[in-house]
Amino acid sequence: MPGGIRLQKALAQAGVASRRASEELIAEGRVSVDGQVVRRFGARVDPESSEIRVDGMLVNTAPDRLYFALNKPRGVVSTMWDPEGRPTLSDYAGQTEERLFHVGRLDTETEGLILLTNDGELANRLTHPRYKVVKTYVAKVPGPVPREVVRAVRKGVELEDGPVQVDSFRVVENHEPKALVEIRLHEGRKHIVRRLMEAVDSPVSDLARTQVGPVGLGTLKTGTMRALTAREVSELYTAAGM
Ligand code: URA
Numbered sequence: 193m194p195g196g197i198r199l200q201k202a203l204a205q206a207g208v209a210s211r212r213a214s215e216e217l218i219a220e221g222r223v224s225v226d227g228q229v230v231r232r233f234g235a236r237v238d239p240e241s242s243e244i245r246v247d248g249m250l251v252n253t254a255p256d257r258l259y260f261a262l263n264k265p266r267g268v269v270s271t272m273w274d275p276e277g278r279p280t281l282s283d284y285a286g287q288t289e290e291r292l293f294h295v296g297r298l299d300t301e302t303e304g305l306i307l308l309t310n311d312g313e314l315a316n317r318l319t320h321p322r323y324k325v326v327k328t329y330v331a332k333v334p335g336p337v338p339r340e341v342v343r344a345v346r347k348g349v350e351l352e353d354g355p356v357q358v359d360s361f362r363v364v365e366n367h368e369p370k371a372l373v374e375i376r377l378h379e380g381r382k383h384i385v386r387r388l389m390e391a392v393d394s395p396v397s398d399l400a401r402t403q404v405g406p407v408g409l410g411t412l413k414t415g416t417m418r419a420l421t422a423r424e425v426s427e428l429y430t431a432a433g434m
Pocket of ligand 1: 298300302382384385386387399
């Protein structure tokens with residue numbers, strides 16, 4: 193290809209590894225470009241359009257494709273603009289030139305992890321039930337949590353719009369009068385966690401999302417945003433079947 197940049201430079205710019213370490217990945221045959229394993233360091237690629245994979249995982253080499261994790265505060269609406277003038281995600285999304293989409297929604301009263309990106313395809317896939325991306329929530333409920341509640345949630349609960357099956361459910365802290373439970377599930381019906389816990393007589397007073405697929409909230413402070421790492425982006429692509 194005339195023009196373009198060297199493969200190891202594209203990998204280094206994408207944040208995969210240093211240029212030296214990227215050369216090693218190439219030499220080891222772990223890098224493919226547009227479906228072909230490339231072992232030559234000099235190979236030139238177009239970072240905007242080449243499909244570059246490391247160990248089969250797609251790498252974001254286009255510098256204008258952006259991915260962020262935001263720790264949404266309670267009271268913020270999960271839209272980029274609100275006709276009623278309430279605080280929205282765009283108040284926290286910083287000064288990017290690009291138009292960002294939010295991946296799914298959280299209730300206004302729910303806090304925690306929401307992904308923002310200008311990659312419409314990834315955003316759509318991550319919210320599609322087909323890809324079964326698991327989300328993790330931590331909920332404050334009345335404590336101590338009776339064993340029957342744990343059993344009932346794990347078994348599956350019937351809601352008015354159909355059954356809900358969790359991927360996992362555990363009690364994290366079992367105090368009186370409040371307990372913390374962790375719920376992992378791969379669906380996104382409206383108010384699903386609140387409705388689920390309500391159905392087993394353990395109404396949620398506080399709810400936070402701590403993880404979406406491979407991306408965790410970690411120590412991200414409420415109301416702040418960080419760029420995802422190259423690895424997290426690759427793992428999201430994989431989770432979304434890309
Ligand atoms: N479940 C809820 O009830 N609320 C959310 O915001 C997310 C999942």
